Structures are given as C-alpha cells and as structure tokens.
Amino acid sequence: MAQSNVPVSAAADESLSEEFAVPSHVEEVKKQMAEFAEHHAAANRRVVLITSGGTKVPLESRTVRFLDNFSSGRRGASSAEYFLDSGYAVIFLHRHRSLYPYTRLYTGVNLLDSLKFESGEEEPCRVLVDQKELPNILKVLKRYQAVKEAGLLLPVEFNTLSEYLHLLKAAAQALSSIGSKAMFYLAAAVSDFYIPASEMPEHKIQSSNGPLQITMKMVPKMLRPLVKDWAPQAFVISFKLETDPSILLERARRALDTYSHQAVVANVLDTRRGYVVIVTKNSQHELILTDEEVQKEVEIEDKIVSKLSVAHTQFMSQ
Ligand code: PMT
Numbered sequence: 682m683a684q685s686n687v688p689v690s691a692a693a694d695e696s697l698s699e700e701f702a703v704p705s706h707v708e709e710v711k712k713q714m715a716e717f718a719e720h721h722a723a724a725n726r727r728v729v730l731i732t733s734g735g736t737k738v739p740l741e742s743r744t745v746r747f748l749d750n751f752s753s754g755r756r757g758a759s760s761a762e763y764f765l766d767s768g769y770a771v772i773f774l775h776r777h778r779s780l781y782p783y784t785r786l787y788t789g790v791n792l793l794d795s796l797k798f799e800s801g802e803e804e805p806c807r808v809l810v811d812q813k814e815l816p817n818i819l820k821v822l823k824r825y826q827a828v829k830e831a832g833l834l835l836p837v838e839f840n841t842l843s844e845y846l847h848l849l850k851a852a853a854q855a856l857s858s859i860g861s862k863a864m865f866y867l868a869a870a871v872s873d874f875y876i877p878a879s880e881m882p883e884h885k886i887q888s889s890n891g892p893l894q895i896t897m898k899m900v901p902k903m904l905r906p907l908v909k910d911w912a913p914q915a916f917v918i919s920f921k922l923e924t925d926p927s928i929l930l931e932r933a934r935r936a937l938d939t940y941s942h943q944a945v946v947a948n949v950l951d952t953r954r955g956y957v958v959i960v961t962k963n964s965q966h967e968l969i970l971t972d973e974e975v976q977k978e979v980e981i982e983d984k985i986v987s988k989l990s991v992a993h994t995q996f997m998s999q
Contacts, residue, residue: 693901694910697850700877700898701843707851710837714772714855717835721770722859727993729769730852732869733757734776736842740876740895745885752870754779756920756953756982760866763986765828769864772835772856774848776869782834783825787815842872842900849903853911860914861997864989865907867919868946875900904940916993917942924950933960943996946985955981959988 718728735752758780761771765782773782780788795814799807812818828834837852839845856863874897886893908917921936923929926949933947937960947958955970968984 693903694850694906696901697846697903701846702878703847704844707847710848711851711855714835714837714852715858717770717772717832718856718859718863721833722862727769727862727864727990727997728772728856728859729764729864729866730772730774730856731757731761731764731866732774732845732849732871733761734779735870736776736839736845736872738842738872738875738897739881741885742878742881742883743885748872748874750870750872751950752776752779754781755785757866757868758782758785759980759982760868760986761834762824763980763983764866764990765833767986767990769990770833770835772837772852774837774839774845774852774869776845777838777840781836782828783821786817786821790814842875845869845871846900846903849907850911853907853915856915857912861916863912863915864993865912865915865917866989867904867917870922871900871903873900874898902940904936904942908940908942916996918944918946918989921945921947922950922953923947926952930958930960930965933958937962944989944992953981957981957985959985961992 714730721728733752734754734757735750737747737749740746740748754775757773757775759782761773761782764771771782775781795811796808797811799809810818837848839848853865856865876895876897880896904917904919917940919936919940919942921929921933923932929947929949933945936945943961945960947960948956955975957968959966959968966988968981968988970979970981970984
C-alpha cells in the first residue's frame with residue numbers, strides 16, 4: 682500500500698482548511714477566547730474548554746435534509762456548572778439550541794405556566810414567578826448571575842460541522858498560551874462522516890429518482906493535531922461512547938494509545954447518566970451513581986468533574 686510522508690496531524694490540519702469552509706467570525710472568536718484565557722490565567726484560574734452537543738451534516742447544499750445524532754448536550758451543560766463550582770473559567774463550545782448551563786434545569790417547563798400577574802395592580806403590572814413551577818429558581822438564578830457578573834463563562838455556538846471543527850482549532854490555539862492551566866473536555870458527539878461540498882447536490886434530492894445511495898467521507902480526527910500541535914501542554918480529556926459495553930474499554934484504550942492524551946471518559950448509550958469509566962494510561966476508575974444518590978438527584982458529572990480536576994492539579998505540578 683502506498684504511504685504518504687505527510688505527518689497525520691499535518692494531514693488532518695490540511696484537510697480541515699481545504700474541505701471545510703472557514704466561518705467568517707472565527708478570528709474574532711479566537712481573539713475573544715485568547716483574551717478570556719489570558720485574563721483568567723493571570724488571576725490564577727484554570728480554564729476548561731467544553732465541547733457539547735451533536736453535529737448535523739447536510740445532504741444538500743440548499744439543505745432540506747441532514748444526518749443528526751442523539752446528543753442533547755446535557756453532559757456538557759451540567760459539567761460546565763460543576764467546573765464553575767470548582768473554580769474554573771469555562772469556554773462552552775456548544776451546538777446552537779442544545780442544553781445550556783443553568784437553563785438546562787428548566788427545559789421541560791413551559792415558561793408561561795410559571796408566570797402570573799401580581800393581583801390588584803393597574804397596568805403596567807408586575808409579573809411574578811411561581812417558584813413551585815421552577816424548583817430552586819432563587820438559588821439557580823443567584824448562581825447564574827454571579828457567574829455572569831464575574832465573567833466566568835464564555836459561550837461560543839456552532840451550527841455546522843465546519844464551524845465546530847474550525848472553532849475547536851481556534852480554541853486550542855487560543856488556549857495554548859496558558860499551557861497546562863488549560864483543560865479540553867471534549868464531550869460533543871461529532872459526526873464521523875460528511876459529504877464534501879463539491880460532491881453535494883445543490884437542490885433537494887428527488888424521491889422520484891428512487892432509493893437513495895450516498896457515499897460519505899471520513900471527518901478528520903481533531904484529537905491528534907490538538908494534542909500534538911495546537912495545545913501540546915494542555916490537559917486533554919476525550920469521550921468514548923459505545924452501544925456495546927463489551928468493546929468500550931478496548932476502544933477507550935485504543936484512543937489513548939493513538940492520541941497520547943491524558944484520559945478518556947468511556948460511557949455506554951443506555952447507562953451514560955449513571956455510569957462512566959475514566960481511563961488513563963495506567964488506570965481505570967469506575968464512577969457509579971447509587972440508588973440513593975439518584976434519589977437525591979446527584980449527577981454523575983459532579984463525580985466526573987471532581988475526579989478530573991484533581992487529576993488536572995497533579996498534571997500541572999509534574
Ligand atoms: O449530550 P448527551 O446527550 O448528554 O450525551 C453525552 C455523550 C454521550 C454525547 C458524551 O458523554 C460522549 O460520549 N461524547 C463522545 C461521543 C463519541 O463517541 O465520540 P467519538 O468516538 O466520535 O469521538 C471521540 C472523541 O473525539 C470525542 O471526545 C469527540 O468529541 C472528539 N472528536 C471526534 C471527532 C472529531 N472529528 N473531532 C473530535 O474532536
């Protein structure tokens with residue numbers, strides 16, 4: 682088989698710039714992320730970049746149909762809150778309309794059902810919140826406002842796979858100046874396949890043409906250039922999701938061997954809310970929610986974040 686002399690990380694980097702359109706705002710966002718990271722590192726704070734949510738891949742240029750995945754962004758959004766509670770500043774790179782820190786707690790609520798007019802007042806009258814409809818709203822609102830006022834959370838949105846890939850690269854480069862104070866927590870479920878723009882039909886695919894056959898290309902893996910070139914001193918955590926538990930740990934170990942980063946959080950689709958394994962080069966550590974913890978509404982992300990922030994402290998002192 683013919684072999685290329687181009688290093689794999691350079692190849693991934695090259696195919697990124699050639700095959701995925703660069704979003705127009707990427708340089709501006711990169712500057713914001715760099716300023717955010719430097720500001721917080723100067724205040725002796727660690728900075729975590731969280732990726733969150735799924736990606737959708739269009740099948741037509743004037744998109745009617747696309748391929749999507751299951752990810753709600755809950756893992757990323759709840760982890761952001763626990764990182765903030767642990768003293769980190771957070772860059773939250775998330776898919777548009779996926780779950781968001783703090784507001785995620787009220788996603789099932791119809792806002793209008795939780796509001797009422799103050800009685801006996803002339804117009805304009807005040808609107809009151811029914812706290813039964815929005816449990817813990819006072820505590821959550823206070824925390825959200827404190828985080829916002831302290832400038833500890835920088836949200837960055839992506840819509841398309843191209844945006845995700847370029848913004849992740851920009852984030853990695855922006856955080857490289859703070860060295861090992863940066864953590865990457867890659868919880869997003871990123872599509873492995875896509876149709877290049879040059880091979881995509883412009884108009885809606887016609888069902889009158891019969892059954893659809895599509896060929897998709899592999900999306901370049903971002904982990905290798907991220908670890909080797911863009912942010913080589915950072916503490917990098919990837920995630921591995923499988924539906925077959927019997928191959929989970931082997932796949933997690935393979936990812937560690939391939940990319941040489943610090944840890945993989947391994948999870949199975951059906952049990953991901955209550956069970957994960959944190960796999961490092963020399964260890965594996967199960968995190969489980971007990972029935973009692975589930976009853977008390979403890980979240981597995983609380984355990985993941987506290988385990989990883991301790992590991993990050995050790996990493997920084999090496
Ligand atoms: O959002 P939720 O509904 O709460 O679900 C959370 C989750 C199940 C999505 C999350 O816990 C999880 O497991 N995310 C990773 C899913 C996965 O298996 O990814 P992967 O094997 O395709 O990729 C491995 C790692 O590389 C991931 O950390 C991914 O974010 C990253 N990646 C993948 C491809 C790519 N082109 N670039 C990347 O950065």
